Amino acid sequence: MNEYLNINTIRQLLNRSVAQLEPKTLAGLSAAREQALLRHAPEKTGRRPMATDPRRRMVTAFATLLVTVSLFGGVAYYWQQTQDNSEADLAILTDDMPVDVYVN
Amino acid sequence: MRPLRRLISFALAAMLAGTALPALAKPWTELTPGQQEALSPLSREWDTLPEKKQRYYIELARRYHTLTPEKKHRMHEQLEYWSKLTPEQREEARRKYRAFKKLPPATREEVKQMVKEQEAQKAASGPVAAKPEASR
Numbered sequence: 675m676n677e678y679l680n681i682n683t684i685r686q687l688l689n690r691s692v693a694q695l696e697p698k699t700l701a702g703l704s705a706a707r708e709q710a711l712l713r714h715a716p717e718k719t720g721r722r723p724m725a726t727d728p729r730r731r732m733v734t735a736f737a738t739l740l741v742t743v744s745l746f747g748g749v750a751y752y753w754q755q756t757q758d759n760s761e762a763d764l765a766i767l768t769d770d771m772p773v774d775v776y777v778n
Numbered sequence: 779m780r781p782l783r784r785l786i787s788f789a790l791a792a793m794l795a796g797t798a799l800p801a802l803a804k805p806w807t808e809l810t811p812g813q814q815e816a817l818s819p820l821s822r823e824w825d826t827l828p829e830k831k832q833r834y835y836i837e838l839a840r841r842y843h844t845l846t847p848e849k850k851h852r853m854h855e856q857l858e859y860w861s862k863l864t865p866e867q868r869e870e871a872r873r874k875y876r877a878f879k880k881l882p883p884a885t886r887e888e889v890k891q892m893v894k895e896q897e898a899q900k901a902a903s904g905p906v907a908a909k910p911e912a913s914r
Contacts, residue, residue, distance in 0.1 A: 760838060763838065764853070768856075771893055775893055776870070776872075776874040776875050
């Protein structure tokens with residue numbers, strides 16, 4: 675056996691073998707190929723298989739929602755904290771009591 | 779999962795941009811006259827302040843215009859001292875202030891009276907004012 679078979683050699687060998695196959699076997703192989711292509715058709719047309727899988731679609735939607743909510747939650751929390759601090763700071767700064775009373 | 783990956787990448791990029799990119803500080807001369815009035819005690823040190831601190835003071839300046847003239851004056855009196863406090867000291871001050879606000883009004887008045895008396899005694903004994911130790 676030749677160790678350095680390249681893809682062209684393999685293709686030629688296969689074609690030669692296929693030429694020797696019976697028409698019935700060839701028809702069976704052709705049908706199997708068609709079915710396999712049909713299974714992969716969405717990927718070839720650019721549509722992802724997950725888009726047709728409702729479960730995966732739900733998981734993706736849920737994960738997206740979770741990420742979005744977490745992001746907005748984080749931003750909202752930070753904003754609220756800043757507002758609260760700013761409000762408290764203004765109250766401290768304008769209070770009758772000197773600031774150092776609250777520091778020391 | 780491509781949209782999710784894209785969303786996560788976008789979120790991460792946004793967070794990185796928010797934290798890692800050099801923030802742009804605003805020079806004193808670029809503040810509005812209203813902001814300059816509110817933050818006048820900080821005019822000398824303004825240009826040396828980091829952007830985060832500047833944003834904090836700009837938020838204070840926004841609220842300054844809702845104050846009565848007495849409160850504005852009071853804020854000006856205390857702002858410089860406040861600007862020299864460390865973040866920890868400020869957090870401590872907020873915590874104590876919030877706790878103080880929860881006291882019954884009568885108790886608060888008593889404390890205020892006590893503080894006033896102490897301040898008067900301090901003023902009479904000499905111009906020694908407690909200053910914060912460090913500025914961060």
